[in-house]
Each structure stands twice: as C-alpha cells, then as structure tokens.
Amino acid sequence: MKAQYEIELIQRKARIMRKNIVLMLKTDKGHLGGSMSITDIVASLYFGVMNFDPKDPRKKDRDRFILSKGHSVLAQYAALIELGLMPADLLDTLKSLGSPLQGHPDMKLFPGIEANTGALGQGLSLANGIALAARLDREDFYIYVIVGDGELSEGQNWEAVMASAHYKLNHVIAFIDNNALQATGPIQRRFNTQPYLQKFLGFGWNAYEIDGHSVPEILQAVENAKMSTDKPTAIIAHTVKGKGVSFAENNPAFHHNNMTPEQYEQALKELM
Amino acid sequence: MKLGKAPRIAYGEELLELAKKNQDIVALDADLSKSTMTCLIEEHFPERFFEMSIAEQNMVATAAGMALKGKIPFVNSFAVFLTGRAFDQIRQSVAYPVTNVKLCGSSSGFSDFGDGATHQSIEDLALMRALPNMIVLSPVDEIETREMVKFMVAHKGPVYIRLDRNETPIILDQDYRFVLGEPTLIKPGTDVTIFGTGQMVSLSLNVRERLEKEGVSCEIVNIGTIKPMKRDAIIALAEKTGAVVTVEEHNVYGGLGSAIAETLMKTKVPIVPIGVKDRFGQSAKTYPELLVEYGLTEDAVCEAVKEVLAVK
Numbered sequence: 001m002k003a004q005y006e007i008e009l010i011q012r013k014a015r016i017m018r019k020n021i022v023l024m025l026k027t028d029k030g031h032l033g034g035s036m037s038i039t040d041i042v043a044s045l046y047f048g049v050m051n052f053d054p055k056d057p058r059k060k061d062r063d064r065f066i067l068s069k070g071h072s073v074l075a076q077y078a079a080l081i082e083l084g085l086m087p088a089d090l091l092d093t094l095k096s097l098g099s100p101l102q103g104h105p106d107m108k109l110f111p112g113i114e115a116n117t118g119a120l121g122q123g124l125s126l127a128n129g130i131a132l133a134a135r136l137d138r139e140d141f142y143i144y145v146i147v148g149d150g151e152l153s154e155g156q157n158w159e160a161v162m163a164s165a166h167y168k169l170n171h172v173i174a175f176i177d178n179n180a181l182q183a184t185g186p187i188q189r190r191f192n193t194q195p196y197l198q199k200f201l202g203f204g205w206n207a208y209e210i211d212g213h214s215v216p217e218i219l220q221a222v223e224n225a226k227m228s229t230d231k232p233t234a235i236i237a238h239t240v241k242g243k244g245v246s247f248a249e250n251n252p253a254f255h256h257n258n259m260t261p262e263q264y265e266q267a268l269k270e271l272m
Numbered sequence: 273m274k275l276g277k278a279p280r281i282a283y284g285e286e287l288l289e290l291a292k293k294n295q296d297i298v299a300l301d302a303d304l305s306k307s308t309m310t311c312l313i314e315e316h317f318p319e320r321f322f323e324m325s326i327a328e329q330n331m332v333a334t335a336a337g338m339a340l341k342g343k344i345p346f347v348n349s350f351a352v353f354l355t356g357r358a359f360d361q362i363r364q365s366v367a368y369p370v371t372n373v374k375l376c377g378s379s380s381g382f383s384d385f386g387d388g389a390t391h392q393s394i395e396d397l398a399l400m401r402a403l404p405n406m407i408v409l410s411p412v413d414e415i416e417t418r419e420m421v422k423f424m425v426a427h428k429g430p431v432y433i434r435l436d437r438n439e440t441p442i443i444l445d446q447d448y449r450f451v452l453g454e455p456t457l458i459k460p461g462t463d464v465t466i467f468g469t470g471q472m473v474s475l476s477l478n479v480r481e482r483l484e485k486e487g488v489s490c491e492i493v494n495i496g497t498i499k500p501m502k503r504d505a506i507i508a509l510a511e512k513t514g515a516v517v518t519v520e521e522h523n524v525y526g527g528l529g530s531a532i533a534e535t536l537m538k539t540k541v542p543i544v545p546i547g548v549k550d551r552f553g554q555s556a557k558t559y560p561e562l563l564v565e566y567g568l569t570e571d572a573v574c575e576a577v578k579e580v581l582a583v584k
Contacts, residue, residue, distance in 0.1 A: 107369055115340060119364035122333045126365060129337020129345075132322065136298070137341070156361070159330035 002048060002219055010215045014043035017078035018244045019271040024074055024094045024101070027264050033254040035074035037179040037212070037239040038067075038146055044218040045144055046079040054083040057112045063141045064114050064130055068123020069148035069177060070104040071256075073113075077101055080112040121154025123147060124174060128160055131169040142226070145174040150182030152193040158203070164232040165204035172232040173225045177212065179241035183255045200234040212237025245270055273441035273474055280378050280435045282414035284309020286421040287346060291317055294425060298338060300324050300331050301348045307437070308348040308378040332358040332373070336365035339372040344425060350384065351377025351393035351434050355400055366430045367403040374424045375400075375432040380410075381470065381521035382562040383437035388555035393434070394548045398526025400432040401499045407452065408498040409433040410469045410528075413443045416496050419450035427452075434470070438559060441474040443494060453502040455509060461491030464515040464577050464584075467506075469495045469528050472519040472546075472568065479573045488577060498531055506535045515584040516543040517576045521568060523548045542583045544576040 021035050042065075046052065050063040067076055074094070081088055086100065093099035100109035104118025115126045127143040134141060147157065164172050176196055180187050187193060200207035206228050210217040218237070225233035241255070242248030245267045248259075259267060276282075291297040291313055299305075299313040300322045314321035324331035328349055335345035347354065354377050355362070366373045377396050384391045400408045409424075409431060411417040417435065424431045443458060458473065459480055468476040473494050480490040491513055495501070510516050516536065518529040529545030536543060548566050556562045563569060 115336075116364065116369040119360055121329075122361060122365055125330045125333030125361075126337035126340065128330075129334040129339070130341045131337075132334070133298075133338040133341030133343045136319065136343070156327075156329040156333070159327035160334070163324065163327070163330055163334065 006048060007215050010043050010047045013047045013082060014040050015271060016082055017043055017075060019268065020078040020081065020091055021074045022245070022264065022267045022271060024077065024091050025259070027258050027261055028095070029256060029258045030094070031071040031074060031256050032245070032248055032259070033181065033241040033251070034069060034072040034148065034177070034179065036243045036245065036248065037241045038072050038177050039075045039243065040213045040215060041146060041175050041177070041218055041237060042075045042079050044215050046083060048215070048219055049222050050144065051141065054085045054112070057085060061139055061141050064127070064143045066115050066123045066127050066143065066145045067105060067117055068145055069120065069151050070118030073105045076105065076113070080110070085112045086110065120148070120151045121156040124157055124160035124164065127172050127174070128164050128167070128169055131172050132167060134171070140171065142171045142173055145172065147174055147176055149176055149178045149180060149193055149196070150187055152176070153191055161200070161203045161205065168230045169232045170228045170230055173222065174232065174234050175212070176234055176236045177239055178236055179239045181241045181250070181252045181255065183252070185252050196234070196236045204231065206231045206233040207236060208233070209236045209238065212239035213243055273443070273477065275439045276414040276442040278437060278439050279411050279414060279417040280307070280309050280437055282417040283376065283421055283435050284312045286418040288312040288316060290421065290425050291320065294344065296342060296344045297346065297425065298322065298343050299346045299348060300335050302326055302328050302331050302353065304349055304378070308376065310346070310348050328353050328358040329361050332361035333365045335373045336369070336371040344372055344374065346374045346376055348376045348378060350391060351380040351396040352391060355393065355396040355432070359399055363403055367405045370405050370429055372428050373430055375430070377432065377434045379437040380434035381436065382553055382559060382566070385556045385559045385562050389552040392553035394523045394553060395526065396434055397498050397522050397528065398530070401526060401531065405430055406499065407431040409496060410498050411435070411496055412470060412473045412494045413440050415442065415444040415446065415448050416450060419448060420496065423450050423452065436470060440471055443473050450496065453497045453500050455502065455505055456494040456496065458492040458494050461489040461513065463489045463513055464517060464580060465491045465493055465509050465513045466517045466519060466573070466577070467493050467495050467528065467532050468519040469498065470521055472521055475568070475570060476519055476573060479570050479577065482570060483574060483577060488581070490577060495528055498528055501531060501535055503535055506532065507539055510536050510541045511539060514541055515580040516541055517546060517573060517580055518543065519546045519568070519573055521548070523550055525550060542580050544580040546573055546576050
C-alpha cells in the first residue's frame with residue numbers, strides 16, 4: 001500500500017489536471033465530461049503506478065498507457081504537461097492548427113503518447129500487440145488501457161478481449177470508464193453494453209469493480225491485477241462524467257459541449 | 273511464357289527466408305494460413321506466428337501494437353477481407369500513425385474464381401491508394417514478389433501488397449531488382465504504351481505479338497508500384513508513343529488506370545483503361561472464364577489499342 005502522503009500527492013495532481021483541462025478548453029467545444037471522469041485514474045497511473053520517466057519518455061522498459069477512448073485525451077495532456085514533458089503554455093493551443101494538442105492523440109506530435117486513438121474500439125488490440133511483442137522480447141512491463149463504457153459497443157473490443165484471454169496476456173490491465181453516459185444519453189437507455197463484470201469474467205479475464213474516483217481503490221485494483229499470472233484484468237471503474245465541475249457532473253450535454261464564460265469562471269473557482 | 277510459382281507461394285517462401293535472418297519479423301493470420309502461406313512461418317517459427325482467427329479488425333490493430341514495440345508484423349488474409357473489413361484499423365492504426373505494418377492481401381482480383389464476389393477483390397488497390405503514407409504494390413510474377421517482400425522488410429512504414437492465388441507466367445529476368453515506384457519496360461514499341469499490372473502483363477504481351485502482325489507496335493510496361501509512382505518516368509514513357517492503354521484485374525475506378533490517368537492529367541496523351549467495369553465478380557469453374565465475362569481479354573485490349581490510336 002502507498003503511504004497517505006503519496007495518495008494525497010496523486011489527489012493533488014488530479015485536482016491540478018482537472019483545472020488544466022478547464023484551462024485548455026476555455027469556452028470552446030470539447031470533451032470535458034469524459035476527460036473529467038478518467039482524471040483520477042490517469043493521475044494514479046502517472047503519479048502512483050507506472051514506470052515512466054518524463055525525461056526519457058521512450059525508455060525501452062517503460063509501462064505503456066493506451067487511451068482507447070481517445071476523445072478524453074485532455075486528461076492525458078494535463079498529466080504529461082504536469083510531468084514537464086511539454087511546456088505549460090501549450091495548454092492554450094488545444095486544437096489549434098499545427099498544435100501537438102490534437103483533438104485526439106497523435107503519437108507523432110506529442111511525446112508520451114503511445115498510439116493514435118480516437119477511432120473507438122482499437123486500444124485493447126493495440127495493447128495486446130504491444131504485450132505479445134514484449135513477451136517475444138522477454139520484457140515484463142505493463143500495458144494500461146482505458147476503455148469507455150459506451151465504447152464497448154464496438155465489436156473489435158470483444159475480438160481483442162478474446163485474444164488477450166487466449167494469449168494469457170496478464171500484463172494487459174484495462175480500466176473500463178463506467179460513467180454510464182454516452183454522447184446522446186444514458187448508456188442503459190441508448191444502447192446497453194452491460195453487464196461488464198459478468199462479460200469480462202465470462203471471456204476469461206479477471207475483473208474487479210471499484211470507485212473510479214478513489215485513489216486508494218485504483219491503486220489497490222492495480223496491485224490485485226499484477227498478482228495475475230495468466231489472465232488479463234479488467235477494472236470496472238464507476239465514475240461520474242464531468243467529475244469535479246458541479247454543473248457538468250452526470251450531464252450528457254458536457255460530453256462535447258462548451259462552457260459559457262460564466263460556467264468557465266465557476267468551474268475554475270470550484271477546482272481551486 | 274514459362275509458368276512460374278503463384279505469387280502467394282513465392283511470398284510465403286521469401287518471408288520464411290527473411291524471417292530466418294531477421295528476428296523481428298512476425299506473421300499474423302486470420303485462419304487462412306494454408307492459403308496465404310504463412311503456414312511456413314508457423315511451421316518453422318511457431319512463437320513468431322500468431323493465429324488471430326476470423327477477426328481481421330483486431331488482427332490489424334494488434335499488428336500495429338506489435339510494430340509500436342519494434343516488430344515487423346506481416347498481416348495476412350484474403351485481399352478483400354484485409355482491406356475491406358479492416359479498412360478503419362488500417363487507416364487509424366497503420367497509415368495515420370505510420371506504424372511499420374505490412375499488409376498482405378492474398379487471393380487478389382479474380383484469382384479465387386470459385387468462391388465468387390464475396391472473396392474476390394476488385395477494389396483493394398483503390399482503398400489502399402487513398403490512404404496517405406501507404407505504399408501499394410502489385411507484383412507481376414514470382415520474381416517480383418520475392419523482390420518486393422525483401423523491400424517490405426527493409427522499408428520502415430506501411431506497405432500493402434496484393435498477391436495472386438494462382439501460378440503466373442515468368443515476366444522478369446532472374447537478376448531483376450525492385451526499385452520503388454519505377455515502371456519496368458518489358459518489351460519496347462513505338463505506337464502505343466500498355467501499362468499493365470499483375471496477370472494482365474502477360475496478357476498484354478500476347479496482344480503485342482498479335483498486333484505486331486497487323487503493323488502496330490506496342491510497348492509493354494509493368495507497373496509493380498501502384499503508389500507512389502515515379503511521375504516523370506511514367507510521363508516520359510507515355511509521351512514517347514503518345515498513346516496509352518492500362519490493363520488491370522481491378523475495378524476501373526481507383527486502381528492502376530486511375531493512377532496513370534492522374535499522373536498524365538497535364539499531358540495530351542489519350543488513355544483507354546481496361547479493367548472490371550464497375551461490377552462485382554461471381555463464381556466460375558475456371559479463372560479464364562471470369563476474364564472473358566469481365567472483358568479482361570486479348571480482344572478487349574486489342575480493341576482498346578485501336579481506340580486510343582484513333583484519337584492519338
């Protein structure tokens with residue numbers, strides 16, 4: 001277990017990341033809700049879990065992070081900027097022509113990004129490929145993936161889930177960001193992709209359910225996953241879309257919407 | 273013309289030879305390894321062969337992941353499934369991020385004549401050609417196939433190769449060396465240039481012999497690289513005779529004919545394309561029957577030559 005001060009550090013980083021997400025977006029349209037729902041997971045990975053050196057982001061034995069739900073990349077940009085990988089003034093260039101802060105991640109432009117994602121459903125396959133190659137090279141780093149709950153309707157995910165189980169890829173650890181909202185409304189009403197736990201268990205994975213905003217639970221789930229010797233692990237993280245900004249929480253409008261200038265000010269105040 | 277090995281066989285043999293020397297080569301297949309010939313890799317290097325089963329989308333993106341970790345993945349299926357079923361994965365996880373993935377489309381064109389339209393690929397060149405960062409190869413015989421597989425290993429970045437299922441006549445000399453984008457002059461002529469690819473080059477050579485008797489001199493050029501093309505070389509060849517016919521076992525939209533037409537757009541050289549006229553294929557007992565049904569015949573090419581000469 002991590003010490004209390006380490007947990008508090010991660011929580012502090014998550015708060016800074018949320019503020020930076022708001023600063024990145026300003027009053028422009030963008031994926032606020034899904035970025036906020038994964039922020040505590042991303043903060044825990046970068047500041048508490050992963051073997052990742054911002055001074056050498058291509059280091060051979062680094063743990064990999066693949067954000068399958070690429071539209072939530074604001075959370076990853078916020079973490080990488082906080083790690084000092086890119087200058088903080090880049091925050092102002094999100095989605096500007098020529099900026100490395102693309103609307104969806106581009107590994108060619110931004111160090112620390114491992115793959116180009118955003119066409120949904122591809123992250124688990126990419127992670128499996130990295131894991132299979134690492135096994136050939138006898139390297140034992142971990143690959144962390146975040147998949148959206150809405151994204152689970154993409155059939156390729158289940159092809160990949162079968163492949164990870166078949167190849168016993170115990171170094172693939174996937175978080176399911178279960179914020180229960182897709183772009184057009186509640187997942188259970190729009191297109192139900194549940195139940196998650198039973199599905200992953202049925203496909204031969206380990207699976208746990210956690211509070212995706214509890215840093216201790218996130219860290220403990222990763223510890224559990226690392227005990228696995230022959231199965232990949234799904235961590236079903238119950239999250240709140242828009243977490244941390246009161247008017248955006250559980251509000252499907254903020255899947256991809258803009259804040260008014262008043263909302264922007266309020267959001268910054270709430271994240272102080 | 274002496275019949276050589278099927279390009280898919282030559283591909284499998286060459287890949288095995290290269291895999292013996294290069295540890296990073298891995299092969300992925302979608303339950304077709306006995307057709308695509310990656311069964312040879314499975315037999316010799318079982319740990320570097322990955323059965324991904326009948327799930328092409330996952331296969332392509334998994335290969336991209338392997339490439340991110342430094343492997344040289346050769347991804348195999350029938351051309352129609354690989355480029356069609358997994359187009360988005362090829363676009364998003366291979367072409368756009370420029371991962372070092374090699375896409376091998378087997379049983380291309382009508383070469384799987386018996387299985388019908390679902391298994392025949394008449395649009396793979398168009399699909400792959402439309403992707404930025406993608407190299408598109410279409411070998412003429414077993415010699416060019418082997419050369420191209422060597423190139424695919426040496427080149428860092430995405431490559432698509434279309435591979436014929438059946439035996440093809442030997443067109444090139446044993447000492448042929450592949451150069452990306454370069455057209456290969458097969459037989460010289462003065463009246464018209466026939467640009468062909470794959471099986472259609474040997475057909476064009478027969479046309480050349482026939483028309484020679486009628487006093488028409490055809491130059492035969494093999495286009496192994498559908499993309500990128502060496503623009504100046506293509507223009508020089510076209511302007512030398514002043515008339516062009518293109519011949520391909522592919523839809524007339526988006527393949528070799530389109531690529532040549534785009535290259536020659538600013539010239540005054542007339543072009544008549546021969547290809548599949550925007551129809552899906554069907555089953556047939558033999559391959560030549562399909563060629564007749566879809567107008568990929570010596571007669572059709574002779575007509576095309578006469579048509580283009582009339583407007584030259």
